[in-house]
Amino acid sequence: MTVDLCGIELAHPVINGSGTFDVIAARRVFGAAVDENFPFAAFVSKTITLEPRLGNPPPRLFETPAGLINSIGLPNRGVAGYLEHDLPGLATLPVPLITNVMGSNADEVGQLFEALEPRGEIAAIELNVSCPNVKTGLDIGADPAELSKLLAVVRGKTSKPLIVKLTPNTANVALVASAAEASGADAVSLINTLRAFAADPRRPGKAWLGGGTGGQSGPAIRSVALAQTSAVAAAIELPIIAMGGIATAAHGRQFLDAGALIVAVGTESFRDPIAGAKVAAGLLS
Amino acid sequence: MSEGDGRVQAPFGTRDVTIDGIEELGPYRVFSCTDAAGPVPSAGQFYMLTGAERWGGGADERPYLPRAVSVLAAGDDQLSFVIEVVGPGTERLAELVDGDRLRLLGPLGNGFSSPGTGIRPILCGGGIGVAPLAMMGQQLLAEGREVTSLLGFRDAEHAVGAEFIAGSQVATDDGSVGHGGFVTELLLAELERDPSAVVYSCGPPEMLDAVRAISVASGVPAQLALEAPMACGYGACYGCVVKVADGSFRRTCVDGPVVVAEELAVDWLAAERSQ
Numbered sequence: 216m217t218v219d220l221c222g223i224e225l226a227h228p229v230i231n232g233s234g235t236f237d238v239i240a241a242r243r244v245f246g247a248a249v250d251e252n253f254p255f256a257a258f259v260s261k262t263i264t265l266e267p268r269l270g271n272p273p274p275r276l277f278e279t280p281a282g283l284i285n286s287i288g289l290p291n292r293g294v295a296g297y298l299e300h301d302l303p304g305l306a307t308l309p310v311p312l313i314t315n316v317m318g319s320n321a322d323e324v325g326q327l328f329e330a331l332e333p334r335g336e337i338a339a340i341e342l343n344v345s346c347p348n349v350k351t352g353l354d355i356g357a358d359p360a361e362l363s364k365l366l367a368v369v370r371g372k373t374s375k376p377l378i379v380k381l382t383p384n385t386a387n388v389a390l391v392a393s394a395a396e397a398s399g400a401d402a403v404s405l406i407n408t409l410r411a412f413a414a415d416p417r418r419p420g421k422a423w424l425g426g427g428t429g430g431q432s433g434p435a436i437r438s439v440a441l442a443q444t445s446a447v448a449a450a451i452e453l454p455i456i457a458m459g460g461i462a463t464a465a466h467g468r469q470f471l472d473a474g475a476l477i478v479a480v481g482t483e484s485f486r487d488p489i490a491g492a493k494v495a496a497g498l499l500s
Numbered sequence: 501m502s503e504g505d506g507r508v509q510a511p512f513g514t515r516d517v518t519i520d521g522i523e524e525l526g527p528y529r530v531f532s533c534t535d536a537a538g539p540v541p542s543a544g545q546f547y548m549l550t551g552a553e554r555w556g557g558g559a560d561e562r563p564y565l566p567r568a569v570s571v572l573a574a575g576d577d578q579l580s581f582v583i584e585v586v587g588p589g590t591e592r593l594a595e596l597v598d599g600d601r602l603r604l605l606g607p608l609g610n611g612f613s614s615p616g617t618g619i620r621p622i623l624c625g626g627g628i629g630v631a632p633l634a635m636m637g638q639q640l641l642a643e644g645r646e647v648t649s650l651l652g653f654r655d656a657e658h659a660v661g662a663e664f665i666a667g668s669q670v671a672t673d674d675g676s677v678g679h680g681g682f683v684t685e686l687l688l689a690e691l692e693r694d695p696s697a698v699v700y701s702c703g704p705p706e707m708l709d710a711v712r713a714i715s716v717a718s719g720v721p722a723q724l725a726l727e728a729p730m731a732c733g734y735g736a737c738y739g740c741v742v743k744v745a746d747g748s749f750r751r752t753c754v755d756g757p758v759v760v761a762e763e764l765a766v767d768w769l770a771a772e773r774s775q
Contacts, residue, residue, distance in 0.1 A: 236736050273728070274729065
């Protein structure tokens, strides 16, 4: 059941959602088994930005019925730190590496693409235009015209396959997907977390999360993700990487049946680090 | 391949074990299981626990995420944990009985470091924080070390938790058992008597912050086992961070739960809240 994603051959159709699995930490905790039994057919890095980010102050998590709201704030070393410190370790993974990036404007995104371009260890780029946790990025991914403008400037700055990660926090995700397709994206991925608010149980009207608002993930959003995947599949021809509350192979099958080529496991990996392998095994059997 | 920082590493993935012992001790519930597939953890490490069945559907349709629980004792393939019901996760865990399946991931985290020779180990704990200290105490006794144990509790009902570490000096907030006041007052008295010590501490954040302040002011090293709400326990979610001295955030799960007192930011406690 190998899958061709924009010319990258994957052993099966299950990858990780960006920011839901940390290879370097997992190796410290679980040792060599992480590489020997890597759960995903490709690894998507957490979001990398031009400059280092500390992330949001705690609390960063809020458990909800069938899911959680997070407000992590994209902590990362910045692209220079990523290339120097993280990439060597990620490059030894037994699967292709997709690097996820986010910039607040075309100039930043262009610089990120140019920094990654010469690195052969990186098989593809995923562009995060959808993270609801930070002020930047939100408008671009919510507006087809803004996204087209951005891609017109940056598309030529990388020869690598470009995956645009769509935001679900928009009026019409199919229109945004169509804009991505018309502007040179090679694939789209969806859905990112849904913008959400966690009320502090002890301080009426106040936000629980240190970052203010957050993003809802987990089984609670699966039905929304399925609806958006179907809508996008009907609108574009590009390969679709679908995610949102996938915890079992049966869930994964629903997304493949809705038109996705690849499915990603995210929040379920928090509950079991080999959830991706279990979903893949179920899909292959 | 692995970074090999000396920690006891966990099998990759969750595994189900059967609960084969339950003991009630006041507000605390101790449960034991046979974990033949896992390594012997070190004191201060923890596991992510869920009930293998019916995890969810409790109060507010929770729990959803696993719960991080320190190991109380380990050996001969046996693990035991102690919990106190504080929310939907621990409530469901407390419903488990002999023969029920427990799903676990671990051991996780870094664990305590051994004290140098000639330095007196002092255990300083509060409430449910007695768990990792009990295991550390057993380890130190097995090494032939003399251990001083100071434990603080809310009241007499909770002070039965002192039974987890024999020979402990006890403080209670209401004065019903032992010293009336904070356990950190007992700690200050011990350090005045003999400051050549290392402190191992686990308990409520306010208590840990008091131990941190004592350590920084006195120069007596302290290893603090922190608690934080976690989604994953293995460094994936970045949700369990604590603020450290340089102003950055450290993941409690992989770069903790044990931290050296002076590494914490002075205002680390300000943002600590539990859901």
